[in-house]
Amino acid sequence: MTRPPTIKKQTSSGGVIFRKSGDAIEVVLVSVRGGRAWCLPKGLIDKDEDPPAAALREVREETGLRGEIIDRIGQISYWYSLKEELIKVYKTVHFFLLKFIDGSTDDHDHEVDESRWFPIDEAIGTLSYRSEKKIMQKAKEMIASAQKSF
Numbered sequence: 001m002t003r004p005p006t007i008k009k010q011t012s013s014g015g016v017i018f019r020k021s022g023d024a025i026e027v028v029l030v031s032v033r034g035g036r037a038w039c040l041p042k043g044l045i046d047k048d049e050d051p052p053a054a055a056l057r058e059v060r061e062e063t064g065l066r067g068e069i070i071d072r073i074g075q076i077s078y079w080y081s082l083k084e085e086l087i088k089v090y091k092t093v094h095f096f097l098l099k100f101i102d103g104s105t106d107d108h109d110h111e112v113d114e115s116r117w118f119p120i121d122e123a124i125g126t127l128s129y130r131s132e133k134k135i136m137q138k139a140k141e142m143i144a145s146a147q148k149s150f
């Protein structure tokens with residue numbers, strides 16, 4: 001008889017960090033799994049953290065950049081399996097919009113293969129997961145509607 005899988009829950013937090021370059025908006029994506037996927041920077045929320053604090057920390061660690069939180073963008077959820085389907089993980093990821101303060105993409109940590117600035121439309125095309133493309137599209141709309149204040 002096959003055992004039913006163990007269900008686990010995970011919660012991560014991450015962000016869209018942006019800057020203006022002339023009239024263009026640029027954002028940062030990270031490359032993971034040996035360059036096979038381009039994603040938004042994110043990671044598990046620590047016990048002593050709330051989602052915004054985790055987003056600031058994960059963006060700093062994975063992109064090498066410091067940002068300030070402008071607003072919450074939204075959340076996504078997906079399932080994945082571990083240990084040959086014995087564990088099924090239901091994961092929720094909170095995303096925040098961050099305005100770039102300082103730092104260099106060269107200072108990303110070893111969790112990612114590369115950290116790189118992209119024009120925002122190219123980033124939407126490059127992201128590997130549809131749910132993260134939607135988050136980036138929403139970030140683009142939020143930046144456009146608040147443009148004058150940046």
Ligand code: ATP
Binds near residue numbers: 076
């Ligand atoms: P974290 O960055 O939160 O520490 P992780 O690197 O341990 O997470 P995930 O990025 O959640 O793990 O990846 C776990 C599995 O889920 C991988 O198989 C990955 O391909 C898949 N995955 C990651 N993001 C998504 C998504 N937005 N939609 C569907 N599947 C995803």
